[in-house]
Amino acid sequence: MVMEFRQLRYFIAVAEEGHITRAAERLDMQQPPLSRQIKAIEDELQVQLFHRRARGVELTDAGHTFLDEARAVLAGLRHAFDATQSRARGELGRITVGFMPSGPFHPFVPLAVRRFRESYPLVSVSIEERFSTEMLDRVRDEQLDVAFVRTSRVDPEHLVITPLLDESMVVAVPAGHELVRRKGEKALSMKQLAGEPFILFGPPGTGMYDATIAACGAAGFSPRIGQHVPGITSCFGLVAAGLGIALLPASMQRTLMEGVVYRNIRGPVIPTTRLSLAARRGDRSIVVRNFLKLVREAAKGFAPA
Missing domain, CATH: 3.40.190.10 (Periplasmic binding protein-like II)
Structure with missing residues (x-):
């Protein structure tokens, strides 16, 4: 006979209650079938798990060992169920x-x-x-x-x-550049940028490269590319060094770097990314x-x- 998981539950209930009748009540079953199940487990293991006493049952040494192992088996089974259901829900x-x-x-x-x-x-x-x-x-x-x-x-x-999400673009300009020296002018038009060298980063097909080309085209000019750099950090460094300007997502204004000033872009069509x-x-x-x-x-x- 192959022992079933329900039999482990029966054994654990009897071991914890120390009494067949109380365990049967806990399991919502009759006492005689529960006694037969415990006897079947002992027969399969060929060991005595309980000492029968006048007022109940008491685990033998072998019974204590089997109780520890039975609890571990059921805990492992519960873990397997929980893990399987969690993975099915995408929680693992x-x-x-x-x-x-x-x-x-x-x-x-x-x-x-x-x-x-x-x-x-x-x-x-x-x-x-x-x-x-x-x-x-x-x-x-x-x-x-x-x-x-x-x-x-x-x-x-x-x-x-x-x-x-769509995000407006801003222009990063070297501090001290004539585009940002005018007091009170917090926004620039794309046409004001037409003669400036643009710093582009990333290969064609990437978001900011294509967005810069498209924004300049919509304003009626092709950007004069001053530098083409592999990464955005290099872009900031070149702007700070006065080597050009760069169109960037507005969220990039969170990056504060000495020598770089940000200006919004004004006009009938604000470039976005x-x-x-x-x-x-x-x-x-x-x-x-x-x-x-x-x-x-x-x-x-x-x-x-």
């Missing part, structure tokens, strides 16, 4: 999230990740920082699960790119689905300070 697992270089500077991105971690504390979250175009490739190739991106590129066959969330089309991971749902809902109610 892991997710790898990609950020574009400007992502951490936008208050929504760390907010969304923090809310996910608070809602699903047992899910392991890994972070990678890459350019948007590279992240889209990594999401498609299953090296990333989701990615916050700024890009106009779409991949309708493999990816779902969900728009989250879009923050989106990329994921694989048809991804079956419950963890990923939970992340997507939480981020989309958070974006609906997000109001930047």
